[in-house]
Amino acid sequence: MGDGVARSRWGRSRLGGGRWSALAVALLIGVVLAAGFGALAAATGVVADHPLLGGVVFAVCTVGPCAALGYLLVVDRDTIAGATRRPEESVESGWYERAAAGALGDIVVLAGLTLVVATFVPAIADLPLRLVLVVLIGVAAASCALRYLVARRKG
Structure with missing residues (x-):
């Protein structure tokens, strides 16, 4: 200290x-x-x-x-007792950055595919916006968490 x-x-x-x-x-x-x-x-x-x-x-x-x-x-x-001095330089920070970048790519692909499908299936285009946003945020969080766990396991 x-x-x-x-x-x-x-x-x-x-x-x-x-x-x-x-x-x-x-x-x-x-x-x-x-x-x-x-x-x-x-x-x-x-x-x-x-x-x-x-x-x-x-x-x-x-x-x-x-x-x-x-x-x-x-x-x-x-x-804060035990806090890392420069957390942006930690291994965990690198795992998080890769996970977040991968999750962003997943969301872009998912949104693109959803738009293509909604073009041909009008029922999807009629879904409430709140539901679509909740699903989008849930998928982003799940994707980031899963990618982080995979990166942590790989070391």
């Missing part, structure tokens, strides 16, 4: 001179963002019959991802 930086399991926040735990700040950000998303969902009618209950459920379901985003935004990597 020798660099004089105090390290902890969750790291310190870059805000306020590093006095605050990054996890505490991230949880606060997560709760505020999730409450905003819940209020937006209730106000726009996304949650149908019971807006207040639906807004609360929406907020509860989004607090985790919002806190994770908050953590990524505020944590100072140099204050």
Whole structure:
């Protein structure tokens, strides 16, 4: 360690001179963002019959991802115990870059094939856009994860 930086399991926040735990700040950000998303969902009618209950459920379901985003935004990597000094130079980073590039190629091919098939099969062209985007994101995530695991196994 020798660099004089105090390290902890969750790291310190870059805000306020590093006095605050990054996890505490991230949880606060997560709760505020999730409450905003819940209020937006209730106000726009996304949650149908019971807006207040639906807004609360929406907020509860989004607090985790919002806190994770908050953590990524505020944590100072140099204050996390055991963190790699230059992660972009690690073997794992190379595996991820190859996996992500391969997944992008998979998505381009899949989208192209889907467009060709949709040209000849009108029922595919009538699918809801939300469904198509969810499938696209799912395929991208699965492709990247599978490629990463294969690269890790190969070493």
